[in-house]
Amino acid sequence: xxxxxxxxxxxxxxxxxxxxxxxxxxxxxxxxxxxxGLNLLVKHLRPSRRGEKGQRVEFPAPINLANLxxxxxxxGKPTRVGYETMMVGEGEAKTSKKVRVCKKCKKLID
Numbered sequence: 001x002x003x004x005x006x007x008x009x010x011x012x013x014x015x016x017x018x019x020x021x022x023x024x025x026x027x028x029x030x031x032x033x034x035x036x037g038l039n040l041l042v043k044h045l046r047p048s049r050r051g052e053k054g055q056r057v058e059f060p061a062p063i064n065l066a067n068l069x070x071x072x073x074x075x076g077k078p079t080r081v082g083y084e085t086m087m088v089g090e091g092e093a094k095t096s097k098k099v100r101v102c103k104k105c106k107k108l109i110d
Contacts, residue, residue, distance in 0.1 A: 001028055002081040002100065003065055010078040011038060013067040020071060024060065032062035039063045072102040072109065079104045 003009060003023060010020045021035040041061045047054050069078040080103040085096045100109040 001026060001065075003033055003068060003070055008071040008073070009033070009035060009068045010071055011035070011063065011067060012069055012078075014039065014063065025062075027062055030062065031065050033065055033068060034060045034062045035068075036060060070109070072105060072107070074102060074107040074109075075105040077104055081109065 003026060005023055005026055007023045008020060009023055011017055016038045019038055021038045023033050024036045025034040027033065037060065039061050040058045043057045043059065045055045045057060070081050071077065072079045082101045082103050083098055084101050086099055087094050088097045089095055101107070102109055
């Protein structure tokens with residue numbers, strides 16, 4: 001996944017277009033993510049007992065990952081994400097690791 005939990009993202013389509021927020025949760029199977037305080041929906045709950053009032057609960061609905069751009073923590077610009085493999089470790093214990101890279105400034109994101 002190119003977008004992970006706690007990433008800063010910008011919405012590029014939909015009712016909250018142009019706004020930025022932090023990713024709360026990612027749903028890889030559905031290709032969606034939930035952003036803190038954005039794309040809010042209202043759910044009306046019935047009263048559970050007599051005499052109680054109903055409630056309106058606002059919650060952030062998941063948004064498609066195609067409508068999000070990652071904001072690079074280094075350069076601060078919305079960017080596409082690339083991948084590179086890096087050698088990690090010392091001596092004979094070297095292994096390759098796949099890391100995310102900013103397409104604009106070419107710096108590591110992870």
